[in-house]
Amino acid sequence: AQSVAQPEDQVNVAEGNPLTVKCTYSVSGNPYLFWYVQYPNRGLQFLLKYITGDNLVKGSYGFEAEFNKSQTSFHLKKPSALVSDSALYFCAVQGSSASKIIFGSGTRLSIRP
Amino acid sequence: DGGITQSPKYLFRKEGQNVTLSCEQNLNHDAMYWYRQDPGQGLRLIYYSQIVNDFQKGDIAEGYSVSREKKESFPLTVTSAQKNPTAFYLCASSIEGQGIYNSPLHFGNGTRLTVT
Numbered sequence: 562a563q564s565v566a567q568p569e570d571q572v573n574v575a576e577g578n579p580l581t582v583k584c585t586y587s588v589s590g591n592p593y594l595f596w597y598v599q600y601p602n603r604g605l606q607f608l609l610k611y612i613t614g615d616n617l618v619k620g621s622y623g624f625e626a627e628f629n630k631s632q633t634s635f636h637l638k639k640p641s642a643l644v645s646d647s648a649l650y651f652c653a654v655q656g657s658s659a660s661k662i663i664f665g666s667g668t669r670l671s672i673r674p
Numbered sequence: 675d676g677g678i679t680q681s682p683k684y685l686f687r688k689e690g691q692n693v694t695l696s697c698e699q700n701l702n703h704d705a706m707y708w709y710r711q712d713p714g715q716g717l718r719l720i721y722y723s724q725i726v727n728d729f730q731k732g733d734i735a736e737g738y739s740v741s742r743e744k745k746e747s748f749p750l751t752v753t754s755a756q757k758n759p760t761a762f763y764l765c766a767s768s769i770e771g772q773g774i775y776n777s778p779l780h781f782g783n784g785t786r787l788t789v790t
Contacts, residue, residue, distance in 0.1 A: 602679070602784065603784065607779065655776060661733075666714055667714075
């Protein structure tokens with residue numbers, strides 16, 4: 562069975578500092594990995610995805626994520642955090658082209674001025 | 675602008691009443707989905723549809739029903755059989771041409787249902 566874990570319920574970072582939001586996954590076969598962001602009382606917005614190729618994936622709003630097959634991780638990163646990055650972030654995984662997308666429980670990112 | 679419209683944004687119902695949540699998309703996407711979001715639990719799939727007049731149960735379909743009579747529309751009915759209906763409901767769609775399994779999901783802004 563496929564699964565995804567976001568081990569931190571909340572991440573707090575000062576504005577201008579780098580941020581990392583962690584995600585680990587478990588699937589059989591090659592994974593398809595996604596990051597989404599959700600602002601209060603809104604739907605999720607797609608940030609980036611890993612399907613194949615380069616392990617470092619660049620996405621919207623200056624975010625990037627690094628795929629690490631040996632550690633089965635797909636951590637979201639940004640070199641310099643903005644207050645406007647404060648939101649709820651979801652990692653999602655799909656184990657194959659025939660399986661459903663599974664979402665993590667979400668990590669609340671709080672950027673203090 | 676293309677997108678997904680969910681209505682209403684807030685919905686209040688008495689226990690025992692059925693209620694229907696609307697989802698309309700003008701993205702020309704073949705696949706549509708309904709998710710339920712509860713605090714600390716991420717998103718759970720209720721139903722999905724890959725094509726008009728066809729839909730499949732997701733992980734938590736009990737107490738819910740859907741229809742897909744038009745490509746643009748995928749309404750969700752929360753029935754009185756759903757034991758804990760109070761939640762935030764999200765509708766999404768994706769491009770079938772790229773394969774519904776690895777193309778990004780486009781989400782509506784959700785309907786917050788409160789049942790008392």
